[in-house]
Amino acid sequence: MAADSAPGTTTPIFDTVASLLRDESAFALATVVEGPAAGAKLLVRPEGTQGTEGTQGTEGTEGTEGTEGTQGTEGTEGTEGTEGTQGTLGTLGNAGLDRVVERDALGELAAGRSGVRHYGEHGEAREDDVRVFIESFAQPPxxxxxxxxxxxxxxxxxxxxxxxxxxxxxxxxxxxxxxxxxxxxxxxxxxxxxxxxxxxxxxxxxxxxxxxxxxxxxxxxxxxxxxxxxxxxxxxxxxxxxxxxxxxxxxxxxxxxxxxxxxxxxxxxxxxxxxxxxxxxxxxxxxxxxxxxxxxxxxxxxxxxxxx
Amino acid sequence: MREILDDIERWRRLGRSVALARVIDLEGSGPRMPGATMAVADNGEVAGSVSGGCVEGAVVAEALEVLDGGGRRLVSFGYSDDEAFAVGLTCGGTVHLFIEPLDW
Incomplete structure (x- = not known):
């Protein structure tokens, strides 16, 4: 753990978060706060917001702990074709969970809400194996x-x-x-x-x-x-x-x-x-x-x- | 988060490790909403806040433990929270925080 936060660690998702915040772009950031992949992240942007300058440089880089192999690409497997989304970055550990959280994150973002939701390990409804904090970063009024x-x-x-x-x-x-x-x-x-x-x-x-x-x-x-x-x-x-x-x-x-x-x-x-x-x-x-x-x-x- | 980006980026340029503490849930009355973020550098410098000043000291201690290899964690502070009876929100609410190293 200590090594992960050592100076020089690359932080592709945070860099994108910082860039989107500075551009005042809308996005949501989902973080597993309880479950096997605690700390894993998925950044979700609504349709029509992609292509903002200065936010494209961090995709395709290595991802977060415990989620090897699938992350870091726009529209990772399992999130492709989801309605209303232009792209995601990162993964919460598996495509099923990503797909469901992506949908929920877009809903929370549209409503300007932030909060914790719970899911089954692969995104099943009404289960409580994984808790995910979804934070909405709406554009400023x-x-x-x-x-x-x-x-x-x-x-x-x-x-x-x-x-x-x-x-x-x-x-x-x-x-x-x-x-x-x-x-x-x-x-x-x-x-x-x-x-x-x-x-x-x-x-x-x-x-x-x-x-x-x-x-x-x-x-x-x-x-x-x-x-x-x-x-x-x-x-x-x-x-x-x-x-x-x-x-x-x-x-x-x-x-x-x-x-x-x-x-x-x-x-x-x-x-x-x-x-x-x-x-x-x-x-x-x-x-x-x-x-x-x-x-x-x-x-x-x-x-x-x-x-x- | 937006208001503390400059501090975070300055610390990282200086080669410091950084932990983020974020309010993820709130029960009852509390001063800061989910999403409120405090950043803590490994030398104890702080930016942002997660309450009205009631629990920040304890959060810094937890964040430094996280940076010291103690692992990301959920922490709760409430008026009658047995685990943290010495520190709590004077307004009577309970605040739930997620504290993690900035390694993502």
Whole structure:
């Protein structure tokens, strides 16, 4: 054992894990934690993610202890043809177990869950010879921030702390600059609705759109486009008067009551935030509370003054 | 895991052996979810965490044993765990960890 962890040991699976993490690619890593091949690993990537640069260099190398002969190749025997998978790396000890865990790992990854599952030695259901920890490494959630205003910089910083991939978008090129938002992953000079036309289909429940522009010219088309996506959170900044005015304009633009009900406007929790940083925290706290279903007082459901 | 990659890679460049301790299951209340990872270098340096600081000291000791040839292992810490009654989560939950050498 000691020799296995000695300096200079090759670590093909870990190297791939590190590379995929740095690329923010989705994958799952299964590890036998109890059973004859404890420590054996299978890395599973979903369909459509293969071919990311920098992740291909470690395949076909030697594998983990106790699993000699079968591992280290993409799509090892027994995992070929499994639906929805582009490739695996490593093995849990036999093709039967690999096949079943690969399927389960894809399911766990899609649901963003990590946990222990048990199997028979060759992957049989309802047996408990082998325990496998399946960890999902989902892609980071995305936050699109429309409007390169004062509050945007603070929201970028807080969102990065929480692990979001952050895009700042504003049609005004003097405001939407890398210098102003050094922590943003992308700064895009364009109309928000045009950006949403490009990336909207990728947005899901874990993602967020924050509209901070305060300007109906930009807000209304951005909100209409955001409502056409599956994004989990749509927050819109503005005073209560701006909000009332915006509701009228959104209705005129054809947004129905169900659409209006999806909006968090004014966005954020009612914590009396004053500074851009406090406001940013009230926004991300609202996103967390929405995900967890906790009861907290949101600005969109209260009527008092916004600032403390 | 992502947040500790730099430390792990730095240690490995320096020729250190590394053990990884990962939360694989949690019963009741606990501060870190499955997947939380702590890396321990053979000189005792640590990156990441597996609890709110309640069990890290004991995990380092286990990880150093793993690196010393003691073998990969499952370890549990709970408030009323007989095997580890001196160390536990103050929040009352039980955390199950898998500790292994980084040799894969």
């Amino acid at each position: 995305r936050m699109l921030i429309f409007g390169a205003v004062d509050f945007t910089g603070a929201l970028v910083r807080i969102a990065k702390v929480l692990g979001y991939r952050v895009t700042v978008c504003d049609a005004r090129e003097v405001f939407a600059t890398r210098q102003r938002f050094p922590l943003a992953d992308d700064v895009v000079v364009d109309w928000p609705n045009r950006l949403l036309d490009q990336v909207g289909a990728e947005l899901g429940q874990r993602d967020a759109v924050c509209v901070l522009t305060h300007d109906n010219k930009f807000d209304v088309p951005a909100i209409v486009s955001a409502l056409a996506t599956e994004v989990g959170y749509i927050g819109v900044m503005g005073s209560r008067r701006t909000h009332e005015n915006r509701l009228v304009r959104l209705s005129e633009a054809g947004v129905d009551d169900a659409g209006l009900a999806r909006l968090r406007s004014p966005l954020g929790l009612d914590i009396g935030a004053r500074t851009p940083e406090e406001t940013a925290i009230s926004i991300v706290a609202e996103i967390i509370a929405l995900r967890t279903g906790r009861s907290v007082r949101a600005l969109s459901s209260s009527s008092g003054p916004i600032h403390g």
